[in-house]
Amino acid sequence: MARTRPLVIGHRGSPGYRPEHSRSSYELAIACGVDAVEPDVVVSRDGVLVVRHENEISGTTDVADRPEFADRRTTKTVDGVRLTGWFTEDFTWDELSTLRCRERLPALRPHSAAFDDREPVLRLRDVLDLVRADSTVQGRQIGVVLEIKHATHFAGAGWSMADLVEAELRAAGWADGALPLVIESFEQTVLAELSGRGIRAELVYLLEASGRPADLVAAHGAAAATYAFAASPRGLDELAGAVEGISVDKKMILAPDRRGHARGPSAVVDDAHDRGLRVFAWTCRPENTFLVRQFRTPGGKAAFGDYEAEWRMLASSGVDGVFVDHADLGVEFFRSDIADT
Template sequence: MPRRTPLIIGHRGASGYRPEHSESAYRLAFAMGVDAVEPDVVATRDGVLVVRHENEISGTTDVADHPEFAGRRTTRVVDGGRQTGWFTEDFTWEELATLRTRERLPDIRPSSASFDGSEPILRLVDLLGLVREASLEHGPEIGVVLEIKHATHFAAAGLDLVPLVARDLVATGWADGGPPLVVESFEPTALSRLREAGVRATYVYLLEAEGKPADLIARDGDAAVGYAASATPEGLAALVGVVDGVSVDKRMILADRGALVRDAHEQGLLVYTWTCRPENAFLDRRYRGAGGRAAFGDYAGEWEELRASGVDGVFVDHPDLGVDVFRPIT
């Protein structure tokens, strides 16, 4: 995705202003000048890829208000974590299409929550169509940074996400290196398999500050290489030729004053960072201000530090603020 640096990526659309992954969140992100948008994809029982942050949807939809689905509430272990709620793999697409989106952080973003209940869930193919339309309307061409979520969990449920993602990308003309496409995942084998399937994209490995990928745990057990090890100079060197870049929690960059970015760049790897949010609740302690968790702190100060580190891409919930800070007028 050879565009301006850093790439400004609308995180689940303009999710600071509208419920995440809703059509209005994406349309607003396009209008605010993003270079790309980031959809997370999970699957339905009948193999339809839908755009949701997680497969557990009680926090981002009105599923709890549907008495016909009360019996679907269950407890499940996803990537080692126990969760109770409603899961996309227990619904058909026809059933999910009856739900409406909700703001995930209503206490912090009450304005966004005022749009609760007004929009349906999107399929991946719907979102890809919206991006194509927006590129024609707004120009230049807008990219997609597609995150594959919980691939090992879905595979165990009989829903292999990799061929489903390949299917939708091929069907919509996004797999041949035409439209700008990045594919990312916390599970590196999902990236390798999609690349082997012939999908032409930039492949980015998501790294947490700690823990291990679910796919490597399933394959290698205690010998699985953890995220922290992959973020070291030696670990980054081992990723060369496997992925094109890494995407890391912004706290990792702020803590080491950009050393990770420099180490990755020395290996020819891209570095993205997540998530840039202006509210005090999400800012580094040095940049928090008065007014409580929902108030905006000195987000510009924090983001300027990230920009100075040389990152190649930033995920932002408020694209207009991201454009102002990361793409200053000179």
Template sequence: MPRPTPLVIGHRGAPGYRPEHTRSSYDLALAMGVDAVEPDLVMTKDGVIVVRHENEISGTTDVAFHPEFADRKTTKKIDGIDLTGWFTEDFTWDELATLRSRERLPKIRPNSATFDGQQGILRLSDLLEIVERASLEQGRRIGVVLEIKHATYFESIGLAHADLLPAELRAAGWDQGKLPIWIESFEQTVLMQLRDSGIKASYIYLLESKGTAFDLVARQGERAIGYAAQFSPRGLDRLAAEVDGISVDKRVILAPDRLGRSAGPSSVVADAHERGLRVFTWTVRPENQFLIRQFRSSSDKSAYGHYEDEWAIIRDSGVDGVFVDHADLGVNFFRAR
């Protein structure tokens, strides 16, 4: 059943105000009242699950300023794309623990950048402790939305999420529903592997507005179907038998035309609900940089635009969950009936 108001999910904590995936980012989102927080999960060389937006960490840590790690800079092909930098899987956890976090978007969020260098990297085990403590202190059930990053790539180098994540959740006592868990990925293969492991969670398939899932490309090459085909009615018929829900790029709901004017809400939420699928969307942000053209207030990318007008279309679509960067704005807007 669709929710009366959507889950408000702190996307990497509260990165509108603190560097993403830091302890203070998560603490702030939880204090602001989100229903869940969303960490991205990548691996270290020694099999520790850490919380970073990507396995390439030059944009979110001070690794480039550590001369002892200068020789770790390299170029790799991740999901078919050549990337140059420093990668979590080339470090042990003890080495990563010496790094400090930095704001990923300092020109858009200069206030958040004032917290650069103050906090280290979190492990998944650290994040689970933070959420469990907040649940106890606030007297409410707070969940986690675990996003699996680059599953096919990590499996190819012997660091499979499907092997390491179940063990981590069992060790923390989170495997049988102590608090709500949603597991999401842009690759459905790893979702099915994790479901088979017996972890009690809801499994959510992430869908871009365009492009193709890398696990399908790796197996099928040019024959792989794109994301758009998967959120079509026919694609949703198949997904309804395999996953609990989908999480779509907000542009799928807003359906902007060539001039950046919304023609939404599109039918995708209603189509998914008809098939028993829950629907999340990402990422709702107030800055002009992230709004479709219709709702921008000026050419200043960091200034807030007419975000409530955009968010109203998303709310009115009937979504079950929204990922927000500014936890307080998201709670205040989406909790209002």
């Protein structure tokens, strides 16, 4: 049976070349022709949805070098992990807007790090407006895959991420389906809270290759269902009808053995499709350090390995969408005939 080529989603923009979640990262991804971009959202002290991969921001901004914010450094437990640093919920948006973006992996991506400290942190509204404007300029529909981060943690601080996201989407004109919209989270609870609110979006449940979701751990402790269960036939039976799709760690498709040899594609994509669920995979990156061991080549962690072989296996699974860090490579590969061979 012929496979449909997957959507190519610019993961945090195009962070292989620019600091993640910066305006230029999104602009580059869109210029390369991605089908959608993926902003992660966290919240400020005054309830603004801020585009950052994590609420702890010392690794992706210049906050640690700002003496006026030195007293904000603190230690918190987020989703069961104890972290020390600076957290978005301790800053107003006006304060966060003075910070500048930095490359998260400077040793691995020095070219991107050369763009450090040039661009301010963005709000979700900034990304939504950018995508709408570029859709008009390019004359094509460009989508947004919006990831809600740490909903249970923020609920403990008094913020409903479902309420904030709904309000922002309506205010920005993104709730009516004029442009493609996916809302995803590693916590199914917040997705359930958004269901039935009249927002025209696909809801997608993110699945780690191991562990348990923070919302279920908060509710059930050690009895919480695992992500692995959610990806099993029984778990997928429960998800069918509750969400439109799942988004899985690529290892769940590649199924590497202990020696790092990929045995995939696994059955998870077909199992999900059998239940009417779409499947996305994250994250396609070319550097050796991110590849299954089988596809690594000499040259060190930052060198590009045989990423095409790994990506070809993902494409052969019939996956519906892939997240990429290097937008040009992702568009070139997944829209080419080589992905079908």
